[in-house]
Amino acid sequence: MTAGILRGPAAVADGSGGFSIEGVEIDPPGPGEVRVALRAAGVCHTDHASLSWAGPLLLGHEGAGCIESLGDGVQGLAVGQPVLLNWAIPCGVCFQCSRGADSLCERTHEVDGGRLGDSRAHAGATRWRGQALERSFHLGTFASHTVVRAEAVTPLPPDIAVDVACILGCAVMTGVGSVVNAAAVARGASVAVLGCGGVGLNVIQGARIAGARTIIAIDRVAERLEHAVRLGATHAWQVRDDDAEHRLLVAAVRALTDGRGVDHAFEATGVPALAFLPLRLARNGGDALQVSGAHGPATVELTQLFWNKRYLTPLYGGCVPARDFPRLFDWVRRGELELASLITHRYPLERLGQAFDDMLTGRSGKSVLQIA
Numbered sequence: 001m002t003a004g005i006l007r008g009p010a011a012v013a014d015g016s017g018g019f020s021i022e023g024v025e026i027d028p029p030g031p032g033e034v035r036v037a038l039r040a041a042g043v044c045h046t047d048h049a050s051l052s053w054a055g056p057l058l059l060g061h062e063g064a065g066c067i068e069s070l071g072d073g074v075q076g077l078a079v080g081q082p083v084l085l086n087w088a089i090p091c092g093v094c095f096q097c098s099r100g101a102d103s104l105c106e107r108t109h110e111v112d113g114g115r116l117g118d119s120r121a122h123a124g125a126t127r128w129r130g131q132a133l134e135r136s137f138h139l140g141t142f143a144s145h146t147v148v149r150a151e152a153v154t155p156l157p158p159d160i161a162v163d164v165a166c167i168l169g170c171a172v173m174t175g176v177g178s179v180v181n182a183a184a185v186a187r188g189a190s191v192a193v194l195g196c197g198g199v200g201l202n203v204i205q206g207a208r209i210a211g212a213r214t215i216i217a218i219d220r221v222a223e224r225l226e227h228a229v230r231l232g233a234t235h236a237w238q239v240r241d242d243d244a245e246h247r248l249l250v251a252a253v254r255a256l257t258d259g260r261g262v263d264h265a266f267e268a269t270g271v272p273a274l275a276f277l278p279l280r281l282a283r284n285g286g287d288a289l290q291v292s293g294a295h296g297p298a299t300v301e302l303t304q305l306f307w308n309k310r311y312l313t314p315l316y317g318g319c320v321p322a323r324d325f326p327r328l329f330d331w332v333r334r335g336e337l338e339l340a341s342l343i344t345h346r347y348p349l350e351r352l353g354q355a356f357d358d359m360l361t362g363r364s365g366k367s368v369l370q371i372a
């Protein structure tokens with residue numbers, strides 16, 4: 001059976017802050033590519049930020065669905081197979097992939113002055129109003145179908161629901177991976193987590209799975225802290241308006257760690273002004289990790305790096321798909337990694353605007369678009 005061009009709805013950003021749901025044309029998969037019928041797609045702050053990237057852009061970089069058709073030469077995948085999509089697509093052969101740093105793949109990420117390193121590294125032609133359409137992170141999951149390189153999909157085990165697994169490929173991987181890969185949190189360690197949103201809650205889950213003894217959740221919102229405690233935080237600190245300099249917070253974290261500070265302090269708020277706050281929460285010789293991908297200027301008093309502290313900015317939890325996704329699936333199956341309760345809202349694709357509003361106002365936790 002030969003696959004033909006498909007037409008379906010997709011969310012297309014106009015490059016100046018707006019978007020619309022419109023029909024697009026999706027080509028059949030070429031050699032080494034697969035076409036995926038999307039079932040569900042996670043909504044992330046990055047999707048909202050991407051509304052003002054150069055457009056037009058087909059939105060969405062988290063998602064899961066089933067293989068609809070296979071291009072020539074694709075091995076190990078079958079039509080109908082449920083798969084998870086992964087936005088940091090490793091090529092397997094570049095400098096970074098060769099040293100095991102798949103999430104930094106040079107053929108997938110922008111190198112060379114902002115141009116894509118290798119146009120062959122991203123698959124598929126999607127057209128909109130007769131012109132080729134860029135897709136968010138070479139995926140474009142806010143659509144009925146997407147064509148991707150086969151390396152962008154990971155088969156999902158049959159016992160993990162596709163419309164729950166769809167969030168594994170961004171917030172969960174970033175949070176858990178930052179703990180187990182980047183920080184390598186050891187059993188008995190102490191951890192502090194600034195911000196208990198989609199990424200922060202998964203830092204907390206990762207720390208619990210790693211066996212951390214002290215896990216301090218920090219947020220402004222009481223309900224988020226309650227969720228953090230249900231997912232494994234041993235202590236919760238609600239940030240106070242009268243503590244703008246964070247002195248009370250730093251003192252509270254010290255008090256819980258013999259006056260020393262934690263072994264690993266994570267920033268997961270996305271607020272540039274908080275990017276260096278983990279340095280004040282970490283002990284001498286400890287780690288401060290900025291895992292939110294915050295952009296913008298921030299200043300640091302250099303003595304906060306004293307002494308022997310490490311400041312790390314792991315991308316996507318250092319994800320190596322072939323190593324990390326099977327491990328996440330295992331933890332989900334054993335009930336150690338909770339997914340369902342992270343998803344607070346579901347919307348049809350046409351209500352993406354509402355999903356953005358609810359996310360920005362804090363009414364929703366993690367939102368999912370139910371596509372099919």
Ligand SMILES: [Zn+2]
Nearest residue numbers: 044046170171
């Ligand atoms: Zn994301």
Ligand SMILES: [Zn+2]
Nearest residue numbers: 091094097105
């Ligand atoms: Zn590569």
